[in-house]
Amino acid sequence: MAASNPLAEHRSISSRLARWRFLLGVALAAVATGVGPPAGATVLAGPLENPAGFHHYYLLETTNWATAAAEAVALGGHLATVETEAENTWLWETFAAIASGPFWIGLSDAASEGSFVWTSGAPTFFQNWWTAAGEPNNAGGIEHYVEMNNYLWNDNSGTSSLRGLVEIVPAQQELEFVEAEAVPGDPGTIFLPDIAVSADGRHVYVLYEIGAGTDRILIYARAADGALSFVDALASDGNAFAMALSPDGSMLFYVTNNGYVGALRRDATTGLLTVADYDYDDAGSYTNGARGVAVSPGGENIYVTSQEQAVTTFRWDAIASTLTQSDVDVSGQSGLLLSNPGPVLVTPDGKLVIVLSLNDRAMVGFGRDLLDGSIDWATRLVDGVLGVNGLWNAEDLVAAPTGLGPGAAAAVVHVASAQQGTLARFSANPDEIGPLTFGAAVETGAYPSSVAVSPDGERLFVADGTLRRVEAWAREPVSGVLGAVRGAVESHEMGVEGMQGFNPKLAVSPDGRNVYVALSGIEPRIVVVRAPEPEGATLALVALLALSLLRGARRRAAR
Numbered sequence: 001m002a003a004s005n006p007l008a009e010h011r012s013i014s015s016r017l018a019r020w021r022f023l024l025g026v027a028l029a030a031v032a033t034g035v036g037p038p039a040g041a042t043v044l045a046g047p048l049e050n051p052a053g054f055h056h057y058y059l060l061e062t063t064n065w066a067t068a069a070a071e072a073v074a075l076g077g078h079l080a081t082v083e084t085e086a087e088n089t090w091l092w093e094t095f096a097a098i099a100s101g102p103f104w105i106g107l108s109d110a111a112s113e114g115s116f117v118w119t120s121g122a123p124t125f126f127q128n129w130w131t132a133a134g135e136p137n138n139a140g141g142i143e144h145y146v147e148m149n150n151y152l153w154n155d156n157s158g159t160s161s162l163r164g165l166v167e168i169v170p171a172q173q174e175l176e177f178v179e180a181e182a183v184p185g186d187p188g189t190i191f192l193p194d195i196a197v198s199a200d201g202r203h204v205y206v207l208y209e210i211g212a213g214t215d216r217i218l219i220y221a222r223a224a225d226g227a228l229s230f231v232d233a234l235a236s237d238g239n240a241f242a243m244a245l246s247p248d249g250s251m252l253f254y255v256t257n258n259g260y261v262g263a264l265r266r267d268a269t270t271g272l273l274t275v276a277d278y279d280y281d282d283a284g285s286y287t288n289g290a291r292g293v294a295v296s297p298g299g300e301n302i303y304v305t306s307q308e309q310a311v312t313t314f315r316w317d318a319i320a321s322t323l324t325q326s327d328v329d330v331s332g333q334s335g336l337l338l339s340n341p342g343p344v345l346v347t348p349d350g351k352l353v354i355v356l357s358l359n360d361r362a363m364v365g366f367g368r369d370l371l372d373g374s375i376d377w378a379t380r381l382v383d384g385v386l387g388v389n390g391l392w393n394a395e396d397l398v399a400a401p402t403g404l405g406p407g408a409a410a411a412v413v414h415v416a417s418a419q420q421g422t423l424a425r426f427s428a429n430p431d432e433i434g435p436l437t438f439g440a441a442v443e444t445g446a447y448p449s450s451v452a453v454s455p456d457g458e459r460l461f462v463a464d465g466t467l468r469r470v471e472a473w474a475r476e477p478v479s480g481v482l483g484a485v486r487g488a489v490e491s492h493e494m495g496v497e498g499m500q501g502f503n504p505k506l507a508v509s510p511d512g513r514n515v516y517v518a519l520s521g522i523e524p525r526i527v528v529v530r531a532p533e534p535e536g537a538t539l540a541l542v543a544l545l546a547l548s549l550l551r552g553a554r555r556r557a558a559r
Contacts, residue, residue, distance in 0.1 A: 045059045059099065063161060079106030083122060102154070183206070194241070198249045219233065222509070242290070256290060261302070263278060311366070314326060347413075351430035395450065399414075400453040403478065422443055468500065498525030515531055
């Protein structure tokens with residue numbers, strides 16, 4: 001079963017219907033956003049918001065490339081940057097329904113022949129040249145400006161009179177770049193494989209790994225505005241791979257590639273960490289090549305996945321400060337099939353442990369005993385089987401509660417697959433025979449690699465290591481159904497720094513006001529992004545205001 005595609009319905013309708021939907025969309029967008037062209041601009045139509053994103057687009061009257069580029073700047077944007085196949089398809093099918101192409105886009109090699117760059121400054125990952133005709137061919141040595149015609153691209157001299165496509169990022173987009181915090185340490189490529197924010201919101205922790213040097217856990221203090229300041233670094237066992245904070249914030253557990261499982265006690269005031277206990281891989285632990293760690297809601301159990309094709313359960317005794325192995329589930333035993341298990345989580349109700357089985361493109365669900373923490377595998381979903389999609393080389397997963405009562409899904413699980421370019425949605429139903437069910441997989445047209453849900457459930461934050469950006473997707477908090485992208489921070493935007501790294505990992509502050517992105521590289525950074533105030537908090541303020549007004553009315557009526 002193919003992944004759901006937000007463009008599928010648009011592609012199936014006739015050009016005439018597309019035109020009327022376009023014009024209606026233009027009218028609605030203008031009313032909703034108040035965005036309109038400046039006086040004197042030769043705009044044929046717009047603005048129209050891409051349903052798969054939050055950017056607005058205009059269609060210009062015919063002119064040469066340079067004039068179109070200048071008018072795009074006058075409108076507050078640039079000639080369209082096309083970063084994915086889905087965006088390319090949407091642009092052509094939408095605007096070709098309004099007027100005939102070709103259309104100018106913002107790609108040019110005028111500065112250096114053969115080195116095509118976007119006027120927006122975005123990196124050039126996606127290209128769609130008319131290769132059957134030998135394009136780009138720089139005919140006559142003067143073709144340096146790109147047009148889109150019937151989906152395909154062709155280089156042009158720039159003097160042709162074509163309609164231009166203008167792209168604008170609205171000023172009211174939801175995400176805002178705050179800072180890029182430098183990571184202190186050794187020279188060379190640094191890996192930051194994980195990041196976490198304490199439950200009290202006071203500290204941010206980052207795993208730091210280097211091929212030749214001292215691996216460590218970096219500790220940052222978090223200010224009221226979300227900015228970070230470096231506090232200290234605790235030396236860690238080699239090749240740390242993943243970590244998880246206990247829900248009460250008292251403990252930090254981390255795992256390494258060589259089978260070390262560390263239990264660190266956290267000082268809530270200073271944020272400093274001290275070793276409380278640890279476990280090394282031995283004949284019965286199955287933690288060598290550890291790839292994931294998760295903590296139960298009560299903090300009493302730790303679950304570790306490893307390349308030994310197993311999930312190992314540990315018991316944490318907070319009073320005695322002891323970490324003890326209590327159970328292990330190994331692939332091949334009792335019908336369990338795990339092939340290179342990776343990311344793992346415990347659902348918010350504590351009833352399910354969910355593991356991504358990477359080599360067999362599967363998700364495995366284990367029922368969890370709430371008394372002793374032991375687990376027994378209950379279900380296994382495989383990509384491409386019975387309509388399941390979005391599990392091929394999946395890189396991250398996150399679970400969010402629905403807040404509903406008995407009989408409804410206890411949580412929704414989102415899975416990011418950069419390989420498939422999808423965000424998949426699953427329902428967690430621990431009291432049902434099939435505790436995990438597939439919902440849908442949205443084709444993003446990009447490369448999502450890390451995900452996190454806002455505390456109010458209204459947003460899914462997504463990091464894309466290929467396009468170097470962080471996005472905020474609208475999310476229905478009960479069903480988990482995703483809407484449009486409501487904002488993004490991108491590496492090529494004016495004033496944005498530190499987004500040039502790779503392997504991004506996300507964490508969200510407990511107040512929902514900040515997203516933190518750890519990026520690996522020669523110059524590793526922790527990018528701080530400001531998110532909108534959670535709607536739940538806004539609604540609470542509205543409710544308090546309404547109550548205050550009601551009480552005032554009652555007092556006046558009693559006089």
